[in-house]
Amino acid sequence: MTAYAAPLRDITFVLDNVAGLAKVTALPAFAEATPDLVSSILEEAAKIAADTLAPLNQVGDSQGARLENGVVRVADGWTEAWNVLVEGGWNGLPFSPDHGGMGLPNVLNTAVHEMWQAANMAFTLCPMLTQGAVNAVESYGTEGQKALYLPKMVTGEWTGTMNLTEPGAGSDLAAIRTKAVPEGDHYRISGSKIFITYGDHEMVENIIHLVLARLPDAPAGVKGISLFIVPKFLVNEDGSLGARNDAVCASLEHKLGIHGSPTAVMAFGEGEGAIGSLVGEANRGLEYMFTMMNHARQAVGLQGLAIAERAYQQALNYARERVQGKPTGWTGAGATGIINHPDVRRMLMTMKCQIEAMRGLIYSAAAHVDVAHNHPDAAERGRAQMMADLYTPLVKGWSTEVGNVIASLGVQVHGGMGYVEETGAAQHFRDARITTIYEGTTAIQANDLVLRKTLRDGGQGLRGLLQDVATTAGAAESAGLAIGAKLNAATATATACVEWLVGAGKEDPRLPAGAAVPFLELMGILVGAQMMAKGALAAKGGGDAFLAAKLVTADFYADHVLSRVDGLGQTILAGSAAIMALDESQL
């Protein structure tokens, strides 16, 4: 079992100096989010992470979730841990007090969830998805649905799920076949859903499924999908539980990682049909689901950061303790840990600097969401929404790819011990691997960034974002930070790529689509560098070792990560012709 200690000073540093927490808490909606309250929330969440969730991480991995006689059992201690969250009201942190929530900023919820995802990713999928389901009901449900379901979902007494994927409909939601047939004041839902995270489990008395399905007269494709609430147990008007609904877990997947999280095949309507109620208007389900998905995508990007932080802590501890040979150039007295071997240090720095960059990006995206939803001024809301929209594919696409690389470096730092399961490094590596896949693969994020968010407006939005990067780069350069000039040069490369994408898109859409993932990586690295520059600007002249380190990690990031932008630019600007040049049979 490995420990986790929340990096509270790093988290606070990014909240205050990179993401702009003060701008968020200055919004009228968040008048209660005083600095004292923020601190105590972070400290309490850190304790839960370290004391309650982290010790259960390896337990969940080794025991896994099991389907036994129709009941989905979770690992030892997990139900008790869930009850800790329920009792603290933690699930309601970002929700309106109207439904029992705390009414605190999304960016604060993000910081709390970073700690929990790092402590126990398989567990924290449950609050993550429950919050997504609350969002959907809060945003699109009728008053009756809100009254019936939200109070217990906000407390976490009931959990929520998202039921999108079907065997023939993964990335392509147009292919959804689950049916919803009207019957009186409700609908009968029938169909099969796969990959349903926490689709069933024993931790709570009821589970509220949000299910995409088609009405009998629905148009084909994505414009014929509607969203339904399908509870595991029907809920009476007084809030008490009624009959068991026809929505059951048919089996659980045997997965590479996140063993503690039950991934269910859900059968709706094996009998007379599951009873559900329509959310919002018919045939607008995909649009509603996208709102949730944007939340979920930022949350999965956060998992990339979190698993990276966990892997880093474990590797750092091992590197301090493990003695193995005399490091090259070592002049210190006596034995030293492998932390002083230059390449081990290079790996640790590669992990550390990208963790800082990801945290900056993800918290900034979360703060933009707060502003977009709560600023009194519509123009400010619009600007923040545009930034959130552009950041979301970077948060999801880039942070999860980087999270995988960092989890792999965590194994590498351990050498042979990293390959032995008992050590724990391998679990992070296995757990991390899902993050580039679920809630839309990296390619889907990249297509979102390029095809939707760059080509549709002719590159307008991205040029604005690049201007914002250039402003930071200029400030860094003026302040004499080495990253400044490098960030400026990289921004010019990115700008050239945007122009190429826009032009190529007019020629053949396969060209920008083929360049989309390299472009996503380029933009992730670039905006990550902007975050490092912001941090370095804030830390400059500060007196202590923590602040001084921020200048070094920014330098390291510039030399070891930002340096990749040129090559990515070459790849993109070379055109994508070679990608599709072979006939299928030649592969």
Add this chain to the structure above:
Amino acid sequence: MTAYAAPLRDITFVLDNVAGLAKVTALPAFAEATPDLVSSILEEAAKIAADTLAPLNQVGDSQGARLENGVVRVADGWTEAWNVLVEGGWNGLPFSPDHGGMGLPNVLNTAVHEMWQAANMAFTLCPMLTQGAVNAVESYGTEGQKALYLPKMVTGEWTGTMNLTEPGAGSDLAAIRTKAVPEGDHYRISGSKIFITYGDHEMVENIIHLVLARLPDAPAGVKGISLFIVPKFLVNEDGSLGARNDAVCASLEHKLGIHGSPTAVMAFGEGEGAIGSLVGEANRGLEYMFTMMNHARQAVGLQGLAIAERAYQQALNYARERVQGKPTGWTGAGATGIINHPDVRRMLMTMKCQIEAMRGLIYSAAAHVDVAHNHPDAAERGRAQMMADLYTPLVKGWSTEVGNVIASLGVQVHGGMGYVEETGAAQHFRDARITTIYEGTTAIQANDLVLRKTLRDGGQGLRGLLQDVATTAGAAESAGLAIGAKLNAATATATACVEWLVGAGKEDPRLPAGAAVPFLELMGILVGAQMMAKGALAAKGGGDAFLAAKLVTADFYADHVLSRVDGLGQTILAGSAAIMALDESQL
């Protein structure tokens, strides 16, 4: 269960056009290696890979090796598969007919092992290590040892192991503590060894352990290590088996992957001490072990290629069959597999082109070994040995890192199905992860390349290698291949890095050591590009679709892989100061 079909035309193309098989078979030592014999060996080996080994790959993963009442059980069918290799005499392919071998080239053995490693990596570790043990006994054993052990090791009736690692001595062999005390005509060995691949198993009647240990009067450090033969069962002079030796498997590791391969903790001398005999001279064990390790390092690099090929085949099949949405820009009639989604195609091309580059590099290294060991002319032997020495860290360090990336892309192509263990893609991902660790981590390969093989001769050898790359680049440029000019530019970057490394090494050895892994990656990419250019030069003007594809993969490699050289050059030339700039406490 997933199938594997050996890519015989690709293998033959690289043997003939990139690695220069003809130059090897022209050596007097290999007079019997006629084209017909080579073909039939490759075809037979391909059948064994497809029919015997590949079907057991998932069986081995799910059953694993188990220690039951002191016996190490292997998975169902594995003993029968081993007997297929024994009956065919396959283990003796590269060994002298004097000891029952076939006397065929190392490069041919490499091609055969590529197929078997791809078919079943956990299984093929056993012949791989047995061949390494034969090499050691053949090279350094007494005539008596050779007569006693080699016949049955060459047939594979007995298997071999390498016992280096101890709990406190992984990468640092100077810390080895296992003792060898002289007693009459033999030695008593006592100590604990860990991570011993196929340290014990039930497939054969005897196992010959090669064990590093210290004599009582040995100097400290690596100059006091000797090599011993310690058989599981003592062998009588007539070759029959005697008493059980005091060398037992204490436990097996629970690993991330290669479950079918037993990784043993070996206890030597828990009782009266294991009986062993000294190989070669006392205190020269490390030197002998290094000869074996060079073989083993090339063999592990080959695993990187092999697992990549296996992952590619599986991803390609899935991408052909899986239908999901209409690909961007798709104008074909009807439904098509995801193979026509631009980013899926980009991933497949990224896999394919690097597999071709690795195969060229690895087979070339193997051919250099053949020339170095068998050429009648000493100067030719010397030149080939120098190339083999420089290639070995690239083969091991670069191919295993690339193998991991490709196995991960294999998961990604499968989307959610890639995360489900039954699919098989995840097994390749788990299996691949050990390859950058055992037989020396990537950092150790990089230090070998930079500190030993570049700084010691002031960059002389590497300049020669870069000149060789430049020659290919020039030829490619003259032939009008796009990769030519790009390879030339990248060679200039590499040259600048060599000069920087040599200079920085004089200043502070930590500087080149910190840049070593980026430099290894740069050199791997570069020599890989040289191999692609050689292939394209050979394919140019050829009439069929297979040869035409070589030109496209070379173009793709240039745009998507070789393009990384600039960034790696920036990283190296920026200096390594930021790597060690933080105090330990600031990490």
